[in-house]
Amino acid sequence: MKRVAAFLILLPIGIIIISLAVANRQEVVVAIPPQIGDAPLYTFTLPLFALVFGAVIVGLVVGGFATWIRQGKHRKRAREQKVKASKMEFEAKKQTERADALVETLTSEQRALGALGLTKPSNAA
Secondary structure (H helix, E strand, C coil): CHHHHHHHHHHHHHHHHHHHHHHCCCEEEEEECCCCCCCCCEEEEEEHHHHHHHHHHHHHHHHHHHHHHHCHHHHHHHHHHHHHHHHHHHHHHHHHHHHHHHHHHHHHHHHHHHHCCCCCCCCCC
């Protein structure tokens, strides 16, 4: 099902990209920096579709990096919460083991008293 959905989404996108590339094959001159002084520092020519697709890709990368930077505080908090949860889990396990040991101690005391024919005195006074 996922393959069909991906195919139905990617096929039209691919057709649009190919048609834009075919329609915009003319060469454009790119000057870096654009006309400061008499002549630019560096110039090159490339097809218009390559310039547009390159700009889109650079925008996606820069936007993704900016988002990653902005979400850093959330990732840090998640790491801290993971460490805290791990510590709490360890403490809970330790307390469970301690409670089991106490239950075992009480059970062995009750068995010893039962073997002697005695009952454990009640705490109600």
